[in-house]
Structure formats: structure tokens, C-alpha cells
Amino acid sequence: MNMILSVRDLTVSLVDRPEVPLVRGVSFDLPQNACLGILGESGSGKTMLCRAILGLLDQRFVITGQVNFKGRELLQASPQELRAMRGRESCMILQNPMTAFDPLSRIGSQMTETFHTHRTMTDKEARELSLAVLQRMQIREPGEVVKKYPHQLSGGMLQRVMIGIALALEPDLIIADEPTTALDSVTQYEVMEEFARIRERLQTSMIFISHDFGVISRIADRILVMNQGQAVEEGPKEKIFCHAEQEYTRYLVGTRAALMRKYHLALRGEDAKELKACATDG
Numbered sequence: 491m492n493m494i495l496s497v498r499d500l501t502v503s504l505v506d507r508p509e510v511p512l513v514r515g516v517s518f519d520l521p522q523n524a525c526l527g528i529l530g531e532s533g534s535g536k537t538m539l540c541r542a543i544l545g546l547l548d549q550r551f552v553i554t555g556q557v558n559f560k561g562r563e564l565l566q567a568s569p570q571e572l573r574a575m576r577g578r579e580s581c582m583i584l585q586n587p588m589t590a591f592d593p594l595s596r597i598g599s600q601m602t603e604t605f606h607t608h609r610t611m612t613d614k615e616a617r618e619l620s621l622a623v624l625q626r627m628q629i630r631e632p633g634e635v636v637k638k639y640p641h642q643l644s645g646g647m648l649q650r651v652m653i654g655i656a657l658a659l660e661p662d663l664i665i666a667d668e669p670t671t672a673l674d675s676v677t678q679y680e681v682m683e684e685f686a687r688i689r690e691r692l693q694t695s696m697i698f699i700s701h702d703f704g705v706i707s708r709i710a711d712r713i714l715v716m717n718q719g720q721a722v723e724e725g726p727k728e729k730i731f732c733h734a735e736q737e738y739t740r741y742l743v744g745t746r747a748a749l750m751r752k753y754h755l756a757l758r759g760e761d762a763k764e765l766k767a768c769a770t771d772g
């Protein structure tokens with residue numbers, strides 16, 4: 491199988507506390523057009539793992555291991571190479587949308603500027619794409635929204651703008667860290683459908699971090715479970731949700747079953763029904 495990303499023995503520590511790694515020896519493969527969901531309690535190292543993969547950690551951290559993305563070793567790549575790769579080849583959608591925007595620049599200019607940086611298009615095309623992206627992300631009155639500054643939009647709206655921009659860049663790999671947490675259930679459902687459409691249309695590979703089983707079951711094929719910086723189990727989602735080998739995974743699945751029930755009404759499809767049945771039985 492063609493792997494877009496192979497991670498081997500990835501370890502992340504703070505320079506001044508090397509004896510307590512935040513991520514310990516994590517390995518996994520991500521095939522082309524697959525989606526890996528990452529589950530784990532708060533502080534288990536999900537965000538650190540993804541940031542380390544994309545070279546987004548600063549010099550306070552020591553990273554060892556191997557990260558092979560499309561045949562290139564990212565841990566050896568220069569900052570320039572990593573910068574050139576971001577946008578068109580890989581995108582990380584962050585938990586906190588506010589940090590992704592320049593507070594002094596209007597939403598429309600930030601969108602068109604990003605499109606110009608990563609894709610070849612005229613000003614008119616970039617403006618049209620911005621409006622189309624906002625519409626796709628269920629944002630009303632896009633013509634007005636492009637004139638606003640980030641602080642004039644709610645967290646949920648900014649999150650949708652950020653997801654829309656990332657999806658419109660059509661990268662080969664999207665890493666999304668709790669991308670729908672700030673959204674209400676209906677918008678969350680629509681945004682997840684857009685992720686699924688992009689995946690189907692462009693064969694985009696994805697890594698999805700979420701506390702939410704509904705989101706993970708909708709989008710992921712396989713699941714990696716993290717506990718205290720380690721990958722404790724990895725496998726097809728049906729196995730992780732219904733027949734996990736590790737006790738920790740069964741505990742995590744059990745405690746999340748209530749959340750699963752909350753979202754099943756908003757989710758459609760056999761996957762969600764099947765997993766819900768399994769969560770309620772178990």
C-alpha cells in the first residue's frame with residue numbers, strides 16, 4: 491500500500507526536562523486517502539505528536555525518530571523546506587482559530603492572500619473562491635463577512651473560516667486538531683460532511699484528533715489511542731470501538747459512550763448506528 495506518511499519511534503521532550511517525554515516512541519503509517527483518528531484524554535500528547543510531525547514545535551522541544559512524508563524525511567528538513575510544504579502539501583487546522591488570523595487584517599484579505607500564496611489565481615478568482623468557501627462552510631452573508639476583522643466573528647465562525655481555507659488549498663495531508671469542538675451539532679455535522687466530500691473528491695489523507703466519537707466515527711478508518719504520550723493501541727475503528735484489545739482503550743471507549751449517544755441523532759449513516767449500538771451494548 492502507498493503510504494503518504496510513516497512515523498517511527500517519534501519522541502518529543504522539553505529541552506530542560508528530557509527525562510519526562512511528552513510523546514514516547516510513537517509509530518504509525520498513514521496510507522494515501524486514509525483517515526487516522528487519534529483518541530486520548532486531555533494531556534495524552536495528541537497535539538504534541540501532530541505538531542512534531544509537521545515541524546511546528548519550537549526550539550524548547552527535542553524531537554527524535556523518523557517522519558517520512560511523501561518520501562521526504564521531515565525531521566531533517568530545513569525551516570524553508572517545511573514552510574514551502576505547508577499549505578499546498580500539508581495543513582494543520584488548529585484548536586484555537588483566533589491564533590491563526592492576523593487581528594489587524596480583514597477576513598477577506600487574509601483569505602485572498604492565503605490563496606495567492608499557495609495557489610495560482612487572479613484577484614477576481616481569489617475573491618470568488620473566498621465567497622464560495624464561506625458559503626460552503628454555512629456562513630451567512632459572506633459578502634459582509636469578508637469585510638470584517640477576526641474579533642468581529644464568533645469562535646465558531648472563525649473556526650469554519652479556517653477549515654474552509656484549509657480545505658480550499660486542497661493539500662495532500664490535513665491534520666485537524668479538535669476542528670469542530672467550537673461548533674454546534676448541526677454546523678458540526680455540515681462541516682464534517684465537507685471534510686468527507688473533500689476526502690472523496692481529492693483523496694486527501696487526514697489525521698483527525700477529537701474527543702468526540704461521533705466525529706471520529708464519521709471520518710476515520712483507523713484509530714490510534716494515546717495514553718500518557720504513548721500509542722497504546724491502533725486498529726480499524728470497528729475494532730477499537732467494539733473489540734479493543736487494551737484495557738485502557740475499553741475504558742476510554744466506555745467513558746465516551748455518553749457523548750456518542752448525544753451526537754448519534756445528528757449523525758446519519760450505518761457507521762454511526764453500528765458504533766452506537768456497540769457503545770450501548772458494551
Ligand SMILES: Nc1ncnc2c1ncn2[C@@H]1O[C@H](COP(=O)(O)OP(=O)(O)OP(=O)(O)O)[C@@H](O)[C@H]1O
Binds near residue numbers: 534536538
Ligand atoms: N507548550 C508546552 N510546553 C510544555 N509542555 C507542554 C506544552 N504544551 C503541552 N505540554 C504538555 O505536553 C503534554 C501533552 O500535551 P498535548 O497538548 O499534546 O495533549 P493533548 O492530548 O493534545 O490534550 P488536549 O486534548 O487537552 O488538547 C501535556 O503534559 C502538556 O502539559
